[in-house]
Amino acid sequence: MALFEDKWIQPSFILIFTPVLFLGLKVQMFSVKKIDEEVAKLLELKAQLGGDDGKHQFVLKTAKGTRDYNPKQMAIREKVFNTIIGCFKRHGAETIDTPVFELKETLTGKYGEDSKLIYDLKDQGGELLSLRYDLTVPFARYLAMNKITNIKRYHIAKVYRRDNPAMTRGRYREFYQCDFDIAGQYDAMIPDAECLKIVHEILSELDLGDFRIKVNDRRILDGMFAVCGVPDEKFRTICSTVDKLDKMAWEDVKKEMVNEKGLSEEAADQIGEYVSMQGGRDLAERLLQDPKMSQSKQACAGLSDIKLLFSYLELFQVTDKVVFDLSLARGLDYYTGIIYEAVLTQAGVAPVSNETQQGAPAEESVSVGSVAGGGRYDGLVGMFDPKGRKVPCVGVSIGIERIFSIMEQKAEASAEKVRTTEVQVMVASAQKNLLEERLKLVTELWNAGIKAEVMYKKNPKLLSQLQHCEESGIPLVAILGEQELKDGVVKLRVVATREEVRSIHSAHIMFVLSHTDTQICLDSNETLKVCM
C-alpha cells in the first residue's frame, strides 16, 4: 500500500488534472457526454486498482439503517397489517402500487432541504433514478399521469431515506409507510373527517394504549402568523419553530424565534398565547370571535372548517380523542388545509422518549409518541399535471414502524409465545419405517386444506416430533403406529394437555381441523369435540 500513498502521487496528479479545473469559462466547451465518458474511464481505472482502496474484507451484514425481519417479526407485522388493511377496506379503499424507484426529476423539488436524504441510483446508462422518499409524491404522479380525478386508495410499501438511523427507536433508512388518501372534489371536511375516524379505529383496534389526535389547519397557522405581525417571508421558518413545541419548552421556542429567526418579542408573545390553546368546536367558535384572529380571512376559513369538522367527528363518535391544538404545525410544505397528528399518551408504551437528541428529521414522524399524521394537500397533484389541473387530496399516514416496535416490545414482555407458522397438525410416527404412511396422511390433510407438517426424516424420534410441536406451537399431533395402522385408525393428541384419542379416522381429523383453528378438547366419552 505504501507505494500508492497520497504524498507520493500528489504532484503528478495535480499536473494531470488541474487544467480541467482552471480552464474557467472554457470549461463550458466540454459536452456532458464527454465528461460521462471520462468518468467511466476513471471508474474503470479505479476498478483495476482494486476498488475502494483495497478494502476487501467480506462483511456479513445488512446495509446501514436497514434490517431483516425474522419470522417472529413478520408474524407481528402481518397481524398489524391485517388490522390496518381491514380498516382501510372497511372504508371502501382500493389499493395501488408504484415502483420502488422514480425518475429523479419526479422527486426533485418536492421535499425542500430533505432532498439531500434521497437515495439516487448509479448512472449506469439510461434514465436517472431515485428511490422513493415517501408514497405521497408517487401517488400524486400516478394521479396526474393517469388523469385520475377521484380515488380512495391505500398504499403500504417501503420508502427510503439516507437519514441518521436510530434503529432502537424504530427509525430506519428503509421503512414502511402506510398511507390512506382520498382524492377528489368533495364537500368540505367530509373526507377529512373520515381520515380521522380511520386513525381512531386503527389505534383503538391495535390496542396501543390511550391516544390523542391533534388537529389544526395550515390556514389558521398562516392567519395567526399574519395577525401576530410575522412578516410573510418568515411564515415557513416560524412555522417550523412552532413545530418543535412538542419537544421543546415554550421559552426555548420563543428564544429561537426571537434570537435566531429575528422575530420581535411582541410578535413571539402573541404567538405564544395562541399556541397554548387547546379545545374542541367551542375553541374554534371563540377564536372566530377573537378581535385579532377574526381579522384574517384565511384564519376564519380554517376556523369555520374546524367547526364543521368537529360536527362530523361527533357523528363519527370520535371526539373523545380529538383536540383542536393551535401548536400543531406539521413541517411538510405541501399541506394546504387541515393537518393532524396522533400521539400515544401513555408513557412507557412509546419506545421514544428522547428522540430530540438524535436530530429528528424536519417533518413527519418527529414528535414523541407520534403514530399517525396527515392533512390536506390540494396543490401537489397540480405540480405534475402539464396544465396544472388540481386534484384536492387529504390523507393520513400510519407510523407503522413505530407501531411494529411497540408491538414487538409487547410481545417480548408478554408470556404468550408468538407463533410464526399456522400449522394445525403434525403428522408423526411412534415407530420406525412409517415414512410412507406419514407422507400419505399428510397428503390427505394438505389436499383437504389442512395446515400440516411432517418431519423430513425417515425415522424421526417421537420425542423430537413432539418437541417440534411444542416449540412452534402446533396444537395437535396425529400419531401413527403399527397397531393404529392395523386398526385403520389414527391417534390424535392435544399437545398442550397430552390428552389423546385413538379412534379417529383421517376423515375425522379433517373434519375436526376444518372446523376450528386450534381449539380442540376432549369430552368425557373420549370423543374429540370442537370448542369454538
Add this chain to the structure above:
Amino acid sequence: MALFEDKWIQPSFILIFTPVLFLGLKVQMFSVKKIDEEVAKLLELKAQLGGDDGKHQFVLKTAKGTRDYNPKQMAIREKVFNTIIGCFKRHGAETIDTPVFELKETLTGKYGEDSKLIYDLKDQGGELLSLRYDLTVPFARYLAMNKITNIKRYHIAKVYRRDNPAMTRGRYREFYQCDFDIAGQYDAMIPDAECLKIVHEILSELDLGDFRIKVNDRRILDGMFAVCGVPDEKFRTICSTVDKLDKMAWEDVKKEMVNEKGLSEEAADQIGEYVSMQGGRDLAERLLQDPKMSQSKQACAGLSDIKLLFSYLELFQVTDKVVFDLSLARGLDYYTGIIYEAVLTQAGVAPVSNETQQGAPAEESVSVGSVAGGGRYDGLVGMFDPKGRKVPCVGVSIGIERIFSIMEQKAEASAEKVRTTEVQVMVASAQKNLLEERLKLVTELWNAGIKAEVMYKKNPKLLSQLQHCEESGIPLVAILGEQELKDGVVKLRVVATREEVRSIHSAHIMFVLSHTDTQICLDSNETLKVCM
C-alpha cells in the same frame, strides 16, 4: 447548443485528458481516493453544465421497465398472492423479509455474467449498495449471518434487473419473486418432493390450464456430459446450450455445440440421444442399467435420487404432472442436485409465444410458458459463512409476474367484473339534507365491522349513489328517506335485482351483513334472508 458541439471541443479535450490514459504503468500511482475526488469534480462540472445535455423537459412516466399497479391489477395480485401464501402456510412455512438493497459485495460473484444487470446505488458516501437481484442470495446471506441451520420459509418481494424489458410479455426490470425454500440437513429427496407438491398445488389451484413439471438433476447432466466425452471445462457452456432445447430444434442446438462450442459431432450426437429421453421412475431405472451412463458415479447418484423422488411423488399424488426430462438444464450456477421447471402446456393461455426473439436472460424465466422453477443448491450458504459451513437448501420460485399476466388476460376476456373494493353496503339518501343521518348510520356499520361507504357530498343524487354501487359492484344499498326516518327503519335494496325491503332496522342490516359476503335474497314475506 451549437457552441458545445463535439467537433469543436474535441481537440482541447484530448489535450487535457489523454495523459491519464497514456500513462501506462504509472497509472497505478493514483490512489482510488483521488480518482473518486476527480470523479466528483467532473460530475459537479456536469451538473453546472445542466445535467444530461440539457434534457430538461419534464416527463410524466415511471422508470423504464417498471409499471404502476392499478386497483384492478392489485385485486388480481391479491387473489394470486392469497392462493400462493395459503399453500405455503398449509405446508408450515414461516416468512422473512430482507432489505431491498444489499451491500454490493454481498451480490458480487453470485450471478456470473448476469452481474452486469445489477442496479447499483450511487455512491453518496457510506457503503456501496446494490438492489437485490433475486431473493435466494439474500436468503443465503440471512442464514449465514444468523447462523440458521434449518428453516422452511417463503419470501415474496420485488427484485431488480437492468434487463431488456419485454413488458407485454410480463418481463419487467422491477418484478416480484415468490420463493419457497427448505434449508437443513434432512433425509434425501423428502423436502425436494415437497417443493414439487407445492408447485402442483399452486398451479392446480390457480387454474391456469394444464401443466407439466420437468425434473432433472445437475449430477445426471454432468455425468452425461462426462460419459459422452465432453471435456470438463466445456460442461457449463454445453449445459447452457442444452438449456435452449425448449426454444430451439435439436438440429440448431447441435450446430451450436459443434460449430460454436467446438464439440465433436460424435459427442453431440450422444448427448442428443440422451436429452430426447423423457419418462418417470422407469426411465431412471433404465438409465441406471445403461452401459454408458452407469459408468458415471455422479450420474448414478442423481438417477438413484430421481427414483427415490418419484416414490415420494407417488405418495404425494403428483406424478400425473411430473416428467423426468434429461433436456432440462437450468442455467443458474449454484444448483447442485435436483432441478425442476413447471411449464403451462395449453397453448393460448401462456402470453409468451416468441420470447426467444427478445433475447431472453441466461437463466430462470426463460422457457416458453415457464411458470415455476427451482432446485437444490447445497453450496450457496457456505459462500457466506466465514468458516464455509454448508447449509443444504432446496427451493422453488413461482413465476408470479407471468401468472399475473395470464390472470389479467383472463380477467379481460371474462364477462365478470373484477371488484377493486370489498364494500358490502352503500349508505345512501333519497332526499336532501340527510347527510347527518347517513354519517350516523355508516358509523354504526363501521363500528360493527361492516364494509360500508357513503358519498362525500351533502346532497348527492340518488341516481349517482346507485350508479356508484353498480360501477364498483357494491351489492347492497341502505336508503334513508324522511318517511323511513320517521318510522325508524331503513330501506335495503339489492342492487343487482332492485328488490327492496323497508322494515329493516340498522341492527338487522348489521346482522344480515355480518353473516354473508354478498349473497342476499328476499323471501316471499319480504324478509331478507341470507343465501350462503
